Amino acid sequence: MNQNTLDKNPQGLVLFVDMNSFFASCEQQVNYWLRGRPVGVCVYTGKFGCVIAPSIEAKKRGIKLGLRLNEAMQICPDLVPLETHPTRYREFHQKIIKVLRKYCDDVIPKSIDEAVMNLTNYKLVYKDPEKLARQIKTDIRNEAGDWLKCSIGIAPNAFLAKLATDLQKPDGLVKIMPENIDDVLSKLQLTDLPGIADAMALRLRRYGINTPLQLRYTPPEKIRMACHSIVGEHWHYRLNFSEVDMWAHGYKSMQAMRQISRAQRQSLRILEELFTSLCMTLERRMVKQRVFCNEIYFMASYENGFRWGEKIKTGKPVQDGTELMQLIRVRMKKFQEANHCEPIINKEMTAMGITVNAFIPDEMVQLELFENNIRKNTLRRVVYDIKEKFGFEKMIKASELSEEHVLKDVIGFGSVKDLHDDLGNIFD
Numbered sequence: 001m002n003q004n005t006l007d008k009n010p011q012g013l014v015l016f017v018d019m020n021s022f023f024a025s026c027e028q029q030v031n032y033w034l035r036g037r038p039v040g041v042c043v044y045t046g047k048f049g050c051v052i053a054p055s056i057e058a059k060k061r062g063i064k065l066g067l068r069l070n071e072a073m074q075i076c077p078d079l080v081p082l083e084t085h086p087t088r089y090r091e092f093h094q095k096i097i098k099v100l101r102k103y104c105d106d107v108i109p110k111s112i113d114e115a116v117m118n119l120t121n122y123k124l125v126y127k128d129p130e131k132l133a134r135q136i137k138t139d140i141r142n143e144a145g146d147w148l149k150c151s152i153g154i155a156p157n158a159f160l161a162k163l164a165t166d167l168q169k170p171d172g173l174v175k176i177m178p179e180n181i182d183d184v185l186s187k188l189q190l191t192d193l194p195g196i197a198d199a200m201a202l203r204l205r206r207y208g209i210n211t212p213l214q215l216r217y218t219p220p221e222k223i224r225m226a227c228h229s230i231v232g233e234h235w236h237y238r239l240n241f242s243e244v245d246m247w248a249h250g251y252k253s254m255q256a257m258r259q260i261s262r263a264q265r266q267s268l269r270i271l272e273e274l275f276t277s278l279c280m281t282l283e284r285r286m287v288k289q290r291v292f293c294n295e296i297y298f299m300a301s302y303e304n305g306f307r308w309g310e311k312i313k314t315g316k317p318v319q320d321g322t323e324l325m326q327l328i329r330v331r332m333k334k335f336q337e338a339n340h341c342e343p344i345i346n347k348e349m350t351a352m353g354i355t356v357n358a359f360i361p362d363e364m365v366q367l368e369l370f371e372n373n374i375r376k377n378t379l380r381r382v383v384y385d386i387k388e389k390f391g392f393e394k395m396i397k398a399s400e401l402s403e404e405h406v407l408k409d410v411i412g413f414g415s416v417k418d419l420h421d422d423l424g425n426i427f428d
């Protein structure tokens, strides 16, 4: 890819909308008394509850995300602690997305409080994207809620547009284009880039890449070596206006499938293990892509050429491999009983496949299932992050994840913070 042509003539146009202090602003939207006051939204409002979403006013008073309430009240005695109302946030989210869809049908919600508008095919329609951004801000106030503010970033790709929203908060409007990108990057550190954490910054520094500006002008092959991964090259493309992130949640479905040899199908235990491994493979992929599925399709074929397949609507978003297994088993059992037939998993099976689809981003799910599942879902992610880091080959059984005492030990609020951190929750 020729860097110079990219620089001069970027193809894309992306507008990134990031709602400011979203949960707290929603609370202030529905309760006039809360407006202008420091508000701390918490899952629990007891002494040791922690603030997962400070309002703009609370942030100004030094209330940081993840702070325990007893400390927060010392720092800011007139802080108003409030419990979360996930349904409320979802409703506002939908209203906001509706506003954005008025202007372009290519709107991808990235999380509960963020969305990407791909305006690449609308460049002739919106010749002045800043004007559009200001119009969107006004529309959000008029049609979603007059207390709701957002930061909007405009750039040739989703990554830079996201970065632009981080540069001005609240109520920001920042454009990153070929004419100002070097200036913007020269004021930033590596870890200011969404997706670059300390470990990654260290790897880059070892190769003499110390700043975002240097990263932009480092050849892709060198970044790849520094990162020990093809993913390294993406950093070059991101900073040179190519699109590598837009489709992060663009998966329509994921499939895991196994052919079963004659020897394998002699053993029911092996068949069960294959079934388990398919479910765990899909769990791993969904965790990696940060999605949950709402639909499962199970398919089996047999020596005599017959096939059995069933679509299962999960009824709630699912990511956990053991939950996938349970849902499929329940359906098999129902079918077996209704038809008085032998088990679906039997010694004549020649192939078995599972497809999951109808995805939603994990952050949306964590909201829906807040109280009960936030720890479990976080832990699953943490386990995979650790495994990725250390390259563990062996799959940790999902049943180990559901042990309540294990969860309590492992999850401090650093990881709860990660769930709600503005950075790095999109760009894997």
Ligand SMILES: [Mg+2]
Pocket (backbone or CB within 6 Å): 018, 019, 020, 021, 022, 113, 422
């Ligand atoms: Mg936000």
